[in-house]
Amino acid sequence: MLNPTRAFLLGPLLKGVSRSFYLTLRVLPAGMRDPIGLAYLLARAADTIADTSLIPPEQRLALLLSLRAQVNGAADEGAFLQRMAVEVAGQQTHSDEKVLLESLGPALAVLAQLGESDRAAVREIVTTLTQGMEYDLRTFPDERSGQIVALQELADLDRYTYLVAGCVGEFWTKMTYAHMPGTLKGEPRIMLARGVRFGKALQMTNVLRDCGKDLRIGRCYLPVTLLERFGLTPQDLLVPANSLRAQPLLFELVRLSLDHFREAVEYTLAIPAFSVRLRLACLWPVMIGLETLLLLVHNDDWLDPGKVSKIQRNKVYQVMGYSLPAVASNTLVRNWAAGLIRRIEARLQA
Template sequence: MDPFEYCQQKAAASGSSFYYSFLFLPAERRRAIMALYAFCREVDDVVDETHDLQVAQSKLDWWRGETAAIYGGTPTHPVCLALAEVRRQFNIPLEQLLEIIDGMQMDLQQTRYLDFKNLQLYCYRVASVVGLLAAEIFGYKDRQTLKYAHDLGLAFQLTNIIRDVGEDARRGRIYLPIEDLQRFNVPAKDIIEARYSDNFRALMEFQIERAERYYDQAMAQLPAVDRKSQRPGLVMAAIYRTLLREIRADGSKVLTYRTALTPVRKLWIATRTGLAG
């Protein structure tokens, strides 16, 4: 199979909101972002689908070597073959791809975060770095756009964390900072046992407000000159903010329910936002 066909199938199969934003890109940029997104899916799947920590560690180590081969060797995986081609046209530094793997590594070593500062490092590696690379692929004229991309990536990851509280807890992970749990008097046991309370709803409202602030901060930092080129990010933001507001409207029932938008609704939001571009 052609490496780019593999990447497209990997992206489409995920059902992610990100896939819909790629539809508005020229072919060469679409191929590049598909390759980057497929890379993220592959290394994320190592952590989510491999239950033996030693096996997961071995797989991540393999991915580090395979990623390095993109820049000075002979990669063998279709995703890395695709990235080896697109990196010649777009600025995709090795260090940033390895930082994404570092973020996945954190999932193998850490299941709780003391405070938001520590959580930010995780979010930076698994999401903001992806946002920065995506901004390079989409194209920009003003470097201020990189601040937008950084904060938008953080907002996306905070949205994911909010959506997946219950699912993550069942996997033994709680990304909500310990200092936040203590502030709202929500014991970790309540989250693990899916126990709702007024305190928990207040905690989630706090998390939602934090995410909304990062969306606002990101949008305020996007220069007008780059608004058209960064349209895929705006599409993603529209879909993700709609999801975040659905979670709030549902009463933050994230311990027992995973709020999701239908593919048709995602496509409608993407089309509306893309045309408004």
């Protein structure tokens, strides 16, 4: 039986800070829920620290590194929790995020109660994710500086998408092997690589969807070498009227994203049809991601932060509803994904 603290952390609190992920977590097999849910909460707390713009970047970085140390077993938990309460929790305008930061003590206690292999896996994924957040804080300027810094090479973007999402697909795969041995078809090496690309597909979608908003806090994830190829600068992307001019750049990165999504589909189909819960947990983000890309390629104002390509809640429920009869059929899943990819590619070729 789940103890009350763990039940609160992995129930109401998790639901409060991520409704969409909570839906995914609920359909996971029981053994995977605790380590994956706890990893999400710790990573979300780290992300809240990294994104609290009222705190100077160097202070956020110090707090982020302190959280990473606590997750990895540092001894000064009391002093750390006091700093979090004083320096970060009071700055939060969303009550759920405030409660999350105030619940770090119990979350770290639950981490200590996990089995050794799960505890090591959670520590590893939170460490990697916080390295991605550290990369953000060290690479980009203060959000209020008025400056923009862009990544330099496509390899930098690829590395970034691994640190903040590809590693999650890797972690998810390891949890599946640990808690559902024999479930995934295919060699572990191949499935781990596909899991990485699954995560990268979702993060590339986020990068493209949120480009206009990120630019306004000084972050250009679209690399300089690619911008130059299309005759663009980060400052050009700040102008919503340049959306059509920059569309070839968008389409180039959408093509790269689709290659990742194809691997994500293969990953999903490597889960046996009888593992309905695990399949649904993978199928939903794939289809929602593809639906988002479809909106994006048809958005002639994609650089306008007021016109973000975000699918509506009723579309999410539509995806979930259609997935129930489709999930057990490889043919239906493959045809569904292929149909969306064809519609996206048709726009790329128009």
